[in-house]
Amino acid sequence: MxxxxxxxxxxxxxxxxxxxxxxxxxxxxxxxxxxxxxxxxxxxxxxxxxxxxxxxxxxxxxxxxxxxxxxxxxxxxxxxxxxxxxxxxxxxxxxxxxxxxxxxxxxxxxxxxxxxxxxYEERMVVASKDLAIFLDRSGVGPALKQQLMSMYTMSKYALNFSxxxxxxxxxxxxxxxxxxxxxxxxxxxxxxxxxxxxxxxxxxxxxxxxxxxxxxxxxxxxxxxxxxxxxxxxxxxxxxxxxxxxxxxxxxxxxxxxxxxxxxxxxxQRLERLRAMCREPRTIWDVTQELFAGRLEGYGQILGIEEAGAHIEYLYQLGELTIVNLDEVQRSNNPALHYRARA
Ligand SMILES: [Zn+2]
Ligand SMILES: [Zn+2]
CATH class of the missing domain: 3.60.15.10 (Ribonuclease Z/Hydroxyacylglutathione hydrolase-like)
Structure with missing residues (x-):
């Protein structure tokens, strides 16, 4: 590009x-x-x-x-x-x-x-719902979430695809x-x-x-x-x-x-960095910001969160991370997940 x-x-x-x-x-x-x-x-x-x-x-x-x-x-x-x-x-x-x-x-x-x-039209509706859930779990906060979601929707419609x-x-x-x-x-x-x-x-x-x-x-x-x-x-x-x-x-x-x-x-190497970051509890959005250190703008923010999310998800799948706010996860509707590396 x-x-x-x-x-x-x-x-x-x-x-x-x-x-x-x-x-x-x-x-x-x-x-x-x-x-x-x-x-x-x-x-x-x-x-x-x-x-x-x-x-x-x-x-x-x-x-x-x-x-x-x-x-x-x-x-x-x-x-x-x-x-x-x-x-x-x-x-x-x-x-x-x-x-x-x-x-x-x-x-x-x-x-x-x-x-x-x-x-395509059905896929866009369902994909944007799945993205919204992911953003909540990533801990981006309501204002940024709204901004990212409208960016996502606008970019998809701009493609003019049917x-x-x-x-x-x-x-x-x-x-x-x-x-x-x-x-x-x-x-x-x-x-x-x-x-x-x-x-x-x-x-x-x-x-x-x-x-x-x-x-x-x-x-x-x-x-x-x-x-x-x-x-x-x-x-x-x-x-x-x-x-x-x-x-x-x-x-x-x-x-x-x-x-x-x-x-x-x-x-x-990126997984290794994430393991180090998660010695203290981190959300996916925390990790995204540390990983890309202010270099993300516009649609790049969505790509950055997805990229960080893919790596965190993999470490979690391998059992290397634990969720430290389980009580909150149980009580409330789709809160941010806070991950920490297992000792
Ligand atoms: Zn391509
Ligand atoms: Zn591609």
């Missing part, structure tokens, strides 16, 4: 010579996603659809024009056989409806994320196109997948080259949570022979296994 201009299209080749084009599209103002076009001489596949914003369509067209000018291949969206959505976050899937309605492509999404697309039926659902057992293999990697998002095409792994937001992908607790959304995420990192570590990983944002990763190690280490 940055305010840079759209980067040029990049071209990669797998070991067997399958061509991959990476073209960045602006999915929210100054927020860029990588879409990938895969050409194996038989089928054309697109990884991710971008957002509903007009800038996505503009940049897809610009990307295809650039490919034609630089490599002499004129690809058309109506030649796509498959569109694979890595996960149902709106910068990756918001434009899925366009491909469902306007092209002949099969548009694939993991079965755990299909509902987000096909029952439900689209997704008939083509992925599971771990699905094969796309000519033997492209799906790996379900929940954690960042319930239906997050990676796709292996020859020796190139498309990682969506499961792994990025610079940023450690955002985590949120399982108590807001099932199949999120740090435990799932770390398990999914292990899963990819055991996929052998990956020479190149291509994420939904940022740069290519040439040392995939090294990157897995770095991301895991980042979380283990």
């Amino acid at each position: 940055s305010t840079r201009e759209r980067a040029p299209v990049a071209r990669f080749e797998t070991r067997q010579g399958i061509r991959v084009y990476r073209f960045p599209v602006e999915t929210f103002p100054a927020h860029f996603n990588n879409l990938y076009l895969i050409d194996d001489d038989d089928r054309l596949t697109l990884i991710d659809a971008g957002s509903r914003l007009e800038s996505t369509r503009r940049d897809i067209t610009a990307g295809l024009d650039e490919i034609a000018a630089r490599w002499g291949r004129r690809y058309q969206l109506h030649d796509l056989a498959d569109v694979v959505i890595t996960h149902a976050h709106m910068d990756h899937c918001g434009n899925a409806g366009y491909f469902v309605e306007e092209t002949r492509a099969r548009v694939w999404v993991h079965e755990l994320d299909a509902r987000v697309l096909s029952a 439900s689209v039926d997704m008939p083509d659902r992925l599971t771990d057992a699905t094969t796309i196109g000519n033997g492209y293999q799906v790996f379900h990697t929940p954690g960042h998002c319930p239906g997050e997948i990676c796709l292996l095409v020859d020796d190139v792994l498309f990682t969506g937001d499961h792994m990025l080259s610079r940023t450690t992908p955002h985590q949120s607790p399982e108590c807001i959304t099932l199949f999120c949570g740090l435990r799932r995420y770390l398990e999914s990192l292990d899963k990819i570590q055991h996929v052998g022979g990956v020479e190149l990983a291509l994420g939904g944002h940022e740069d290519q990763m040439t040392n995939v296994y090294g990157r897995i190690h770095e991301i895991r280490r980042f979380h283990l």
Whole structure:
């Protein structure tokens, strides 16, 4: 994510010579996603659809024009056989409806994320209730809670997304196109997948080259949570022979296994910091403020609380934390939880 201009299209080749084009599209103002076009001489596949914003369509067209000018291949969206959505976050899937309605492509999404697309309005109502409960338990206080909730609701409506039926659902057992293999990697998002095409792994937001992908607790959304995420990192570590990983944002990763190690280490260090903080009783909001030390603004505050919450939840799941205000929890309706490390 940055305010840079759209980067040029990049071209990669797998070991067997399958061509991959990476073209960045602006999915929210100054927020860029990588879409990938895969050409194996038989089928054309697109990884991710971008957002509903007009800038996505503009940049897809610009990307295809650039490919034609630089490599002499004129690809058309109506030649796509498959569109694979890595996960149902709106910068990756918001434009899925366009491909469902306007092209002949099969548009694939993991079965755990299909509902987000096909029952979006219902999902928003339920998700905002779950977030509100989480914020109460995190101890943000009524004024900040109200501010965060209206920010959350406004940001969701600004996406301008309406439900689209997704008939083509992925599971771990699905094969796309000519033997492209799906790996379900929940954690960042319930239906997050990676796709292996020859020796190139498309990682969506499961792994990025610079940023450690955002985590949120399982108590807001099932199949999120740090435990799932770390398990999914292990899963990819055991996929052998990956020479190149291509994420939904940022740069290519040439040392995939090294990157897995770095991301895991980042979380283990963060857990260590939280253990130290919780020597004295702490709410999730206390921990968030200490962890990010005044660097959070706007929507970033929600992301920060979720990130801290995912780590606290994991330590709690492991039995390393205890809740010190149990009496209050029993007596009142959803008070803030105060956690302390077990001696
Ligand atoms: Zn995401
Ligand atoms: Zn993303």
